[in-house]
Amino acid sequence: MSNTSPLKHSDSLSYYQQQNNEVALFESAWNNQLPVLLKGPTGCGKTRFVQHMAEKLGRKLYTVACHEDLTASDLIGRHLIGDGETYWQDGPLTRAVREGAICYLDEVVEARKDSIVVMHPLTDDRRILPIDRTGELLHAPPEFMLVVSYNPGYQNLLKGMKPSTKQRFMSMSFDYPDKDMEAQIVAKEAGVDLELAKLLARLASHIRQLKDHDLEESASTRLLIYAATLIKSGIPVSEACRAAIAEPLSDDIEVVEALMQVMNAQL
Numbered sequence: 673m674s675n676t677s678p679l680k681h682s683d684s685l686s687y688y689q690q691q692n693n694e695v696a697l698f699e700s701a702w703n704n705q706l707p708v709l710l711k712g713p714t715g716c717g718k719t720r721f722v723q724h725m726a727e728k729l730g731r732k733l734y735t736v737a738c739h740e741d742l743t744a745s746d747l748i749g750r751h752l753i754g755d756g757e758t759y760w761q762d763g764p765l766t767r768a769v770r771e772g773a774i775c776y777l778d779e780v781v782e783a784r785k786d787s788i789v790v791m792h793p794l795t796d797d798r799r800i801l802p803i804d805r806t807g808e809l810l811h812a813p814p815e816f817m818l819v820v821s822y823n824p825g826y827q828n829l830l831k832g833m834k835p836s837t838k839q840r841f842m843s844m845s846f847d848y849p850d851k852d853m854e855a856q857i858v859a860k861e862a863g864v865d866l867e868l869a870k871l872l873a874r875l876a877s878h879i880r881q882l883k884d885h886d887l888e889e890s891a892s893t894r895l896l897i898y899a900a901t902l903i904k905s906g907i908p909v910s911e912a913c914r915a916a917i918a919e920p921l922s923d924d925i926e927v928v929e930a931l932m933q934v935m936n937a938q939l
């Protein structure tokens with residue numbers, strides 16, 4: 673067990689460019705056994721942040737991408753049949769509780785209600801996980817932490833997260849970084865020079881200002897990294913921006929062309 677492992681030096685961790693004070697805030701939440709909710713648009717660094725923090729705190733990380741069919745059993749575990757007999761297999765949440773790991777439920781609002789309910793006794797001061805099927809009642813060790821994320825954008829307006837669930841978590845908002853910081857991230861992640869990264873960050877900031885194209889999401893840092901990667905491997909800039917930025921943002925040909933016009937005007 674690495675329970676007592678000292679905090680790792682930042683050079684050996686997955687690269688994460690801090691935007692505000694989120695590293696200290698997360699560390700403080702972990703030290704005080706508070707569950708954390710990360711809000712923000714897709715591709716803005718939430719998953720990378722959790723990975724970075726898990727490494728920094730020396731905890732194993734269990735990540736679950738939530739979807740509408742995700743049940744409580746997918747998180748807690750189930751009986752399986754093998755070699756003619758049934759045996760119990762822990763789900764990722766149970767494993768994280770047993771091992772004092774960090775469990776990260778990405779896009780938690782996608783999950784079914786029953787899987788959200790199993791989190792409740794883990795997110796108050798009881799910090800317990802009852803496993804009805806085996807009759808066990810697990811008490812989470814101090815090192816265990818539950819982290820969930822959701823994207824409060826367009827498509828989740830109706831679904832949202834129930835206030836009674838939201839109020840169980842300490843929350844942090846994430847957004848795309850400012851141009852300079854985003855350029856640094858793109859340069860580092862795609863291995864391109866800073867000038868190209870700055871150009872892509874500028875294009876993104878223009879696209880993010882467009883309000884009248886009915887885009888569900890805007891250009892993410894992830895898409896900029898894709899564009900930079902294509903350009904690095906020899907694809908012309910405009911073509912790379914079409915494939916990595918305009919096309920992923922819309923299926924409407926007119927909108928794609930409008931996005932291309934905005935970007936081509938900057939090239």
Ligand code: ADP
Pocket residue numbers: 687688689690691712713714715716717718719720721857861893894897
């Ligand atoms: P999210 O979980 O918010 O959808 P990710 O964490 O997967 O987004 O981020 C997408 C990619 O963008 C990452 O794989 C990483 O390459 C890059 N990225 C975004 N923000 C940062 C950041 N602050 N520091 C380092 N890399 C980042």
